Amino acid sequence: MTAQPDLDALYAPPSEMIQKAVLDRLVDFHRDYLKVATFFCLATGSERGLDASPRGGPPGFVHVLDPHTVAFADWPGNNRIESMRNLERDERLGMVFLFPGLEIFLRINGRGRVSTAEDLLAELREGARTPKTATVVRIDEVLLHCGKAINRAGLWKDSARLDRDALPTVGRMMASLARLGDAPAEIGDAQVEQINTHYDHSVRHDLY
Numbered sequence: 001m002t003a004q005p006d007l008d009a010l011y012a013p014p015s016e017m018i019q020k021a022v023l024d025r026l027v028d029f030h031r032d033y034l035k036v037a038t039f040f041c042l043a044t045g046s047e048r049g050l051d052a053s054p055r056g057g058p059p060g061f062v063h064v065l066d067p068h069t070v071a072f073a074d075w076p077g078n079n080r081i082e083s084m085r086n087l088e089r090d091e092r093l094g095m096v097f098l099f100p101g102l103e104i105f106l107r108i109n110g111r112g113r114v115s116t117a118e119d120l121l122a123e124l125r126e127g128a129r130t131p132k133t134a135t136v137v138r139i140d141e142v143l144l145h146c147g148k149a150i151n152r153a154g155l156w157k158d159s160a161r162l163d164r165d166a167l168p169t170v171g172r173m174m175a176s177l178a179r180l181g182d183a184p185a186e187i188g189d190a191q192v193e194q195i196n197t198h199y200d201h202s203v204r205h206d207l208y
Helices: 016-020 026-034 082-089 118-123 147-152 170-178 189-205
Strands: 039-046 048-058 061-068 071-073 094-100 104-115 134-146
Touching: 026 104, 026 134, 039 082, 082 104, 082 134, 094 134, 104 118, 104 147, 170 189
Parallel strands: none
Antiparallel strands: 039 048, 039 094, 061 071, 071 134, 094 104, 104 134
């Protein structure tokens, strides 16, 4: 077995400024970013393993309840609800926010719980839709993270946009999965197009 590398020998310690930037509460500039945040990835885990899933909404969809607490609604997805099931077993979570066009991330590490409190769900509703549940996060650490990864990926460049036709569509992937089952099924081209049409509509319009 290969010996574990000596990370302290390989990497210099973070600067004093970076260490001071890690707080246990939100301050004004964190709130400014959360007011415009439209997307983050949520990391959770349990004894069964780890999971990361995307979350999105209109600007400010993650609500600041107080300097130590934020909350966000759960909206329709694939119904695996893996994040919420994980939080029943292990309350630890991480949130990484991306800001389209900006070269910076916001990170929150903390402890989460699922809530069905009516007043909170009412606060988090979108239009006439009220969520079934919300996740309330007690902040342990909050920090801003540099955007070097964004520039390494060229993430916000027009040239980084992928050609939809260069990769398998959802319909094609479903057809491949159908052939992998114990009783392989065949999905024809007409069904593939139906699946693609349904997915394209659902992912744009069945948001809440």
